[in-house]
Each structure stands twice: as structure tokens, then as C-alpha cells.
Amino acid sequence: MTLTENNVAAAAREDGGTLVPAASRAERFASYDVEAFEVPRGREENWRFTPMKRLRGLHEGPVATGEVKVDADVAPEVSVETVGREDERLGKGGTPSDRIAAQAYSSFTAATVVTVPKETRASKPSVIRITGPGEGNLAYGHVQVRAERFAEAAIVLDHVGSGTYADNVEFVIEDNARLTVVSVQDWADDAVHVSEQHLKLGRDARLRHIVVTLGGDLVRVSPTATFAGPGGDVEMLGLYFADAGQHQEHRLFVDHAEPNCKSNVMYKGALQGEGAHGVWIGDVLIRAAAEGTETYEVNRNLVLTTGARADSVPNLEIETGEITGAGHASATGRFDDEQLFYLQSRGIDEQQARRLVVRGFFHEILAKIDIPEVRERLQxxxxxxxEAVNA
Known part of the structure; x- marks a missing residue:
């Protein structure tokens, strides 16, 4: 029997067999088995914002017609391997939680494993560039980044090119390791990319996870953070800029199941042009065992033109009162007229004033990308x- 993707593990049947999803994110369903998930139709909570017709059938399980190209430029201390599906390390970061992720996991033929050895500090950032399968082609992929005990490194995942691509990305951060990750989605205008990213932190591990989405026809990135021991600290940052007709969706889930862990989420997006659509979903669950948790999540959206739309849904679920602090915030709006007036009153024309406001809006995120070449490229x-923003 297949089940829906909305908290199906605790679903119960009532009144003639109606499937009633559980209310708690603690019952979130996950499986490597594609057939454990029904084919989504867009009415499900997990898919209600996604334009299903633009997925090119990814949710229905099409066969791959191409493959991506993976290029690596890594620090000498960091290793890169291409491994088969049988590699026992794969899957340690997390389990797919929707049908496309399960399809991607069951369909990839080779995975890229990036390892930072224990007690090693990488001498430079490592870049893994993934080039799409090409216009009209579809590919599945899998990447795992491992930071072993007491390791420290910065990793950039750079997605470019055309085509349709679905993947799972695992970040396994072992005890006391420190990892900075920048995942850049800078696709061509035709590209469709659906990615589930699994973030697993060991005892006293720290992860700064940054998602930057700039291109593509439809991009949907779903990072999930879990803790394998107490003392973990994850910072999840995001920056997205949607143009006319682009759909950019970011769905985050932070699962606090260990005591004395921290999470901080901040995503900022700008939207311009007819049909530009940004979606941000932020779910944080603090389980009963997660005493001493400290968490906060915030999403800000700046709508630059008419015809653009932003949806923002923060959710916070707390099962224990023994926490350090928890909160969330969300705001969507147009330019601050007072800021524009202030700049114009000092001789700056309106177009330049608008650009300065947007630069300031994104500065907080860009300042935390401490890889100069990446930050400069994004700027x-x-x-x-x-330059394309109209008055």
C-alpha cells in the first residue's frame, strides 16, 4: 500500500477509509522506496506551491536520458571519489522524504563522495561543479560530503548548465568537525532542478549551510538538518533572486532531537517580473528530548515589480518547555519609501537608489560567505x- 507524503507514518483511516495525516512533523515519512509514495498531484501540503506541470514528469518517475558532468577542484587535503551504489557510506546523511528524492536515490548510477579526513584543516575552498545533462535531457545524481572528526573545510557545490536534474546531497559532519557549504544554483533559463539535501551533525559539530539560487526555470531545494549528538550548531542561510517566470522554492526542516543544540535560519529573496514566484517553507521541530535547544528562523522577501509573488510559511513545533529560546519571523514587502526618499534627497536618482536598497537588503547574507571568489561572483x-529592475 502506498501512502501520501504528508506525515503519513501516523496516518489513520476514518469514516470509510479516508486517510487523515498526522498533525506533527515528528511523523514525517521517509523511505528509499519510490513506491512507498503516491504520485503527488499538487494538492498535497508538500507540493501545493509547486507548479507540477513544469516538473517535466519528475514526480512520475521518468527514466534518465542523460547524465551530468562532475568536475572537482579541491584542496590537496580533500579527496574526491566516484563510487557505485553499493558503497556502504551512502545514505548515512538522511532518507528521502518525497517521491522525487526517492526516485533520484534509486536511479543514480554513480555517486561523488568528497571527504575531509579527520583532524585536517583544508588549505583552500574545494569546488565541485555539476553541469546539467543538456537541454531536453534528464539525469539523476548523488553527492556526499563527509567531514570526519575534528576536520575543517569549505565546500562549494556549483550547479550550472541546462536540462532536468534531480538529486540527493548528503552532508555528514562528524563529532567536532567544522564545515562551510555553499550550494549555488546558477542554471540556464531552461533548467529544472529538484534537490533534497540532508544535513547530519555529530556531537559538537558546526555547519554553515548556504543556498544561493539565481537561475533555472524551476528550482526546488529542500534541506533537512538532523542532529546525531548533543552540542551541534547549524546555521542555514539562503539568498534567491527570481526573474519573470521563474519558480524558486526552498523548503527547510530542522529536526531537534538531541539536547543543547542550536539552529539559526535566515533566507532572503528578491523577486522581479511577471510570474516570478518565490516560496520559502521553514519547519523547526523541537522534540521532547531536545532540552536546551536554541533556535530562530527568519525569511524576508523584497518584491521589486508588480506581477511577482512571494509565499513564506514559518512553522515552529515545540514538545518541551525546557529550551533556551525559540522564535520565527517572516516579512514580504516592496521598497521602503523612506529609504528611497533619503537617498534621492541626496542627489541619487531613483534607479540607483533602488539598486542600493537591494544591495543593502542582501548584504547580511553575502557578508557571511567568507569565500571571496564566490562572494564576488554572486555580487x-x-x-x-x-540592471533589469524597472522603475
Whole structure:
């Protein structure tokens, strides 16, 4: 029997067989088996914002017609391997939680494993570039990044090119390791990318996970953070800029099941042009065992033109009162007229004033990307986007 993807593990049947989903995120269903999930139709909570017709059938399990190209430029201390499905390390970061992720896991033929050895500090950032299968082609992929005990490194996942691509990405951060990750979705205009990212932190591990989405026709990135021991600290940051017709969706889940862990989530998005659509879903669950948790999540959206739309849904579920602190915030709006007036009163024309406001809006996220070449590239890309902003 297949089940829906909305908290199905605790679903119960009532009144003639109606499936009633559980209310708690603690019952979130996950499986490697594609057939454990029904084919979503867009009415499900997990899919209600996604334009299903633009998925190119990914949710129905099409066969791959191409493959991605993976290029690596890594620090000398970091190893990169191409491994088969049988590698016992795969799957340790997390389990797929929707049908497309399960399909991607069951369909990839080779995985890329990046390892930072224990007690090693990488001498430079490592870049893994993934180039799409090409226009009209579809591919599945799998990447795992491992930071072993007491390791420290920065990893950039750079997605470029055309085509349709679905993947799972695992980040396994062992005890006392430190990892910074920047996942860049800078696809061509035709690309569709659906990615589930699994973040697993060991005891006293720290992870800064940054998602940047700039291109593509439809991009949906779903990071899930879990803790394998007390003392973990995850910072999840995001920046997205949607143009006319683009759909950019980010669905986050932070599962606090261990005591004395921290999570901080901050995503900022700008939208311009007819049909530009940004979706941000932020779910944080603090289980009964997670005493001493400290968490906060915030999403801000700046709508630059008419015809653009942003949906923002923060959720916080707490099962224990013994926490350090928890909160969430969300806001969507247009330019601050007072800021524009202030800049214009000092001789800055309106177009330039608008650009300055947007630069300031994104600065908080960009300042936390401590890889200079990546930060400069993103600043240039944002400048190019801003050139197209109409008064």
C-alpha cells in the first residue's frame, strides 16, 4: 500500500477509509522506496506551491536520458571519489522524504563522495561543479560530503548548465568537525532542478549551510538538518533572486532531537517580473528530548515589480518547555519609501537608489560567505539582475 507524503507514518483511516495525516512533523515519512509514495498531484501540503506541470514528469518517475558532468577542484587535503551504489557510506546523511528524492536515490548510477579526513584543516575552498545533462535531457545524481572528526573545510557545490536534474546531497559532519557549504544554483533559463539535501551533525559539530539560487526555470531545494549528538550548531542561510517566470522554492526542516543544540535560519529573496514566484517553507521541530535547544528562523522577501509573488510559511513545533529560546519571523514587502526618499534627497536618482536598497537588503547574507571568489561572483550576478529592475 502506498501512502501520501504528508506525515503519513501516523496516518489513520476514518469514516470509510479516508486517510487523515498526522498533525506533527515528528511523523514525517521517509523511505528509499519510490513506491512507498503516491504520485503527488499538487494538492498535497508538500507540493501545493509547486507548479507540477513544469516538473517535466519528475514526480512520475521518468527514466534518465542523460547524465551530468562532475568536475572537482579541491584542496590537496580533500579527496574526491566516484563510487557505485553499493558503497556502504551512502545514505548515512538522511532518507528521502518525497517521491522525487526517492526516485533520484534509486536511479543514480554513480555517486561523488568528497571527504575531509579527520583532524585536517583544508588549505583552500574545494569546488565541485555539476553541469546539467543538456537541454531536453534528464539525469539523476548523488553527492556526499563527509567531514570526519575534528576536520575543517569549505565546500562549494556549483550547479550550472541546462536540462532536468534531480538529486540527493548528503552532508555528514562528524563529532567536532567544522564545515562551510555553499550550494549555488546558477542554471540556464531552461533548467529544472529538484534537490533534497540532508544535513547530519555529530556531537559538537558546526555547519554553515548556504543556498544561493539565481537561475533555472524551476528550482526546488529542500534541506533537512538532523542532529546525531548533543552540542551541534547549524546555521542555514539562503539568498534567491527570481526573474519573470521563474519558480524558486526552498523548503527547510530542522529536526531537534538531541539536547543543547542550536539552529539559526535566515533566507532572503528578491523577486522581479511577471510570474516570478518565490516560496520559502521553514519547519523547526523541537522534540521532547531536545532540552536546551536554541533556535530562530527568519525569511524576508523584497518584491521589486508588480506581477511577482512571494509565499513564506514559518512553522515552529515545540514538545518541551525546557529550551533556551525559540522564535520565527517572516516579512514580504516592496521598497521602503523612506529609504528611497533619503537617498534621492541626496542627489541619487531613483534607479540607483533602488539598486542600493537591494544591495543593502542582501548584504547580511553575502557578508557571511567568507569565500571571496564566490562572494564576488554572486555580487556580480546580483548587480546584473538589478540592471533589469524597472522603475
Amino acid at each position: 556580480t550576478a546580483i548587480e546584473a539582475e538589478l
